[in-house]
Structure formats: structure tokens, C-alpha cells
Amino acid sequence: MRFSVNRSRPVAPAGLSSSLSQPRSLGVSYLLWCLALVGVCGLHRFYNRKPLSGLLWLISFGLCGVGQFIDLFLMPDLVAQANQPLLLEQALAAAAAGGALPSLERQLLALARRSGPAGFTINDAVLDLQLPPGVDSSAVNAEIQRLLQIELLDVGNDERGRVIYREP
Numbered sequence: 001m002r003f004s005v006n007r008s009r010p011v012a013p014a015g016l017s018s019s020l021s022q023p024r025s026l027g028v029s030y031l032l033w034c035l036a037l038v039g040v041c042g043l044h045r046f047y048n049r050k051p052l053s054g055l056l057w058l059i060s061f062g063l064c065g066v067g068q069f070i071d072l073f074l075m076p077d078l079v080a081q082a083n084q085p086l087l088l089e090q091a092l093a094a095a096a097a098g099g100a101l102p103s104l105e106r107q108l109l110a111l112a113r114r115s116g117p118a119g120f121t122i123n124d125a126v127l128d129l130q131l132p133p134g135v136d137s138s139a140v141n142a143e144i145q146r147l148l149q150i151e152l153l154d155v156g157n158d159e160r161g162r163v164i165y166r167e168p
Contacts, residue, residue, distance in 0.1 A: 024048050024082040029075050036068045044071065048082040104129070104143045105152075112153060112167045119156065119164030 024047060032044040042057025062068025071078065102110075107129045111120050120128070122144065126137045144165055147153040154168040 021086070023086055024079050026076060026079045029079050033068070033071060033075065036062055036065075041068050044075070045078070048078045050078070050082075102130075104131075104135070104140065105147065108140075108143060108147060108165075109152060109167075112165060115166060117166060119158065119166035121162055121164055125165075 029044045029048060032047050035041075035043055039061070040058075041060075041062035042054040045051075045054035045057055057063065057067060057071075060067075062071075108125060111125060111128055115124070122137060122141055125140050125144070129140065131140070144153060148155055148165075151168060153165045156164055156166065158164050
């Protein structure tokens with residue numbers, strides 16, 4: 001007995017099952033919600049990856065219609081929750097594909113080179129740099145001070161009296 005593999009179907013990204021690979025649609029959710037008008041409640045919950053509450057809605061006719069009615073207003077949140085794992089997986093894949101952010105030192109030195117003789121302020125650095133989560137302006141200031149000590153940056157003032165940093 002021989003088995004053949006169908007390669008015409010797209011393969012889900014690594015780490016995702018086929019049910020998670022498709023984002024849920026608000027329009028389809030509302031269409032499934034409308035089936036409650038003919039007596040079939042809870043299909044929108046199954047569609048939005050909530051099988052236990054979907055079964056409860058199916059058995060209890062949408063909690064006697066009350067839960068079904070409330071879901072009319074909660075539908076955007078249900079769809080957002082259903083799509084959250086997919087969005088997280090896509091973000092992690094994009095971060096892995098793009099590699100890690102350049103170091104703060106490297107970004108500051110590149111900013112100094114781009115700024116030229118005009119230099120940059122701490123505000124410019126905070127706005128321009130791609131900071132990792134949890135890094136704030138105090139970390140940027142500490143890195144600038146370190147670069148000043150090892151003479152990779154020079155400090156001065158511009159014509160308005162602001163403190164600026166530039167390449168030596």
C-alpha cells in the first residue's frame with residue numbers, strides 16, 4: 001500500500017498548527033452569530049477558538065439567549081483574543097528573522113556619524129534609536145557617559161546652548 005503526500009496545500013509556519021495559522025475574521029464571526037436566529041447558538045465561539053464555551057452555548061441555546069446577545073457586543077474582543085497567538089508567533093518569527101537589535105553603543109555611534117558636526121541631543125537619541133523593551137532614557141544617558149569616558153564621543157553646546165554629542 002502506497003501513501004502519497006499532497007504538496008499543493010500551504011504548510012503552516014513552524015510552531016503553528018493549521019487551526020492557528022488562519023486569522024479569525026470579525027465578519028465571519030458575526031455571520032456565525034446570526035445562525036443563533038435559526039436556533040444554532042455558539043458556532044461563533046467555536047470559530048474563535050473557545051470550544052468549551054461554544055459547547056455550553058450550543059447546549060444551553062446561548063445561555064437562554066442572554067449570553068448570545070452579550071456576545072453581539074463582545075465579538076471584537078473575542079476575535080482579538082482568537083488572533084493573539086497568531087500575532088505573537090508572527091512577531092517572534094519576524095524578530096528571529098530580522099536578528100537582534102544592534103547594541104546601544106553601535107546605534108549611538110551611528111547617530112553621531114549621521115548627525116555630523118551639528119551633533120545630537122539625548123532627546124534625539126531616545127527618539128531615533130531602536131531601544132529594546134525596558135530600556136529608557138537613563139540607560140541611553142549612561143551609555144553616552146560611558147562613550148564620553150572612553151573618548152568615542154565628544155560633548156559640546158550648540159548655538160542655542162543645548163548639550164550635544166558628536167564624533168571627536
